[in-house]
């Protein structure tokens with residue numbers, strides 16, 4: 643679908659890349675069918691983010707236990723100018739932009755270089771993208787937005803031509819950690835393909851740390867993270883005419899020390915049958931059986947720098963916070979011959 647929403651002065655354009663004829667794997671629910679028919683049932687974590695899910699995620703960012711947002715924001719606050727000075731003026735392309743709150747710290751830095759801002763937010767959550775785009779336009783008079791509603795892969799393959807000679811793709815919030823190593827490699831390859839040699843990639847990464855800090859961040863005392871997880875069932879019900887009963891599932895999350903990742907599940911509290919009519923899918927659950935709804939990998943900085951380098955994304959500089967909890971890596975796209 644190509645909904646274009648243009649303001650009279652053309653500062654806002656939003657294109658919906660989702661496929662109305664449902665022939666695309668990530669939109670027609672085939673990924674839900676595949677996930678729910680595996681031995682370990684899974685649901686791709688982008689289904690956590692309908693508009694309600696995005697709202698709940700904003701509440702998570704404010705929780706005392708959830709350190710990643712404020713830690714990454716502080717790194718951006720401290721080093722935004724260094725990033726902008728290194729890259730110079732460039733079109734800013736954000737994967738999983740959400741509310742674009744931390745993006746403002748980058749805008750402030752780029753704006754102080756004295757240039758107009760060009761921004762491409764990319765997100766599956768259409769409502770959140772539109773709302774935050776309108777707020778940004780109010781606050782940044784020299785900003786032009788070309789939003790893309792769709793998955794990272796869809797959007798990276800369909801970027802509009804850039805008005806500037808350089809681009810920077812940025813991926814904050816350690817959202818990379820939601821992907822298994824092979825998928826991360828594919829994302830790096832898509833990023834590289836979408837950019838030209840000399841362009842930039844900025845990556846926010848949550849680093850490995852103790853279980854005592856990690857587990858509460860994904861299982862807060864107020865139950866906001868649990869609500870985020872349950873909302874996924876409501877989302878599937880709405881989207882695929884399902885009859886999941888959230889009261890028949892329990893939020894369960896833990897840090898898998900061996901794999902270095904937080905794993906989040908919904909555990910069935912009883913034997914039950916669930917139907918998703920629009921997908922023609924019936925799923926049986928035993929008591930105690932789980933659906934994995936998210937992984938959140940925690941990284942080692944040097945290992946990731948090496949991997950990026952191997953993928954043709956040369957790390958230029960890494961910034962961390964005082965406790966080494968989070969890292970921001972700025973990479974430059976290498977030319978094919980390097």
Ligand SMILES: C[S@@+](CC[C@H](N)C(=O)[O-])C[C@H]1O[C@@H](n2cnc3c(N)ncnc32)[C@H](O)[C@@H]1O
Nearest residue numbers: 688691738739740765766767792793794814815
């Ligand atoms: C963890 S939030 C991060 C939001 C923001 N970048 C931050 O750092 O606070 C992930 C965002 O990515 C979006 N998202 C998740 N999976 C996606 C996918 N496969 N393609 C596009 N957007 C996705 C969600 O809707 C959400 O807004």
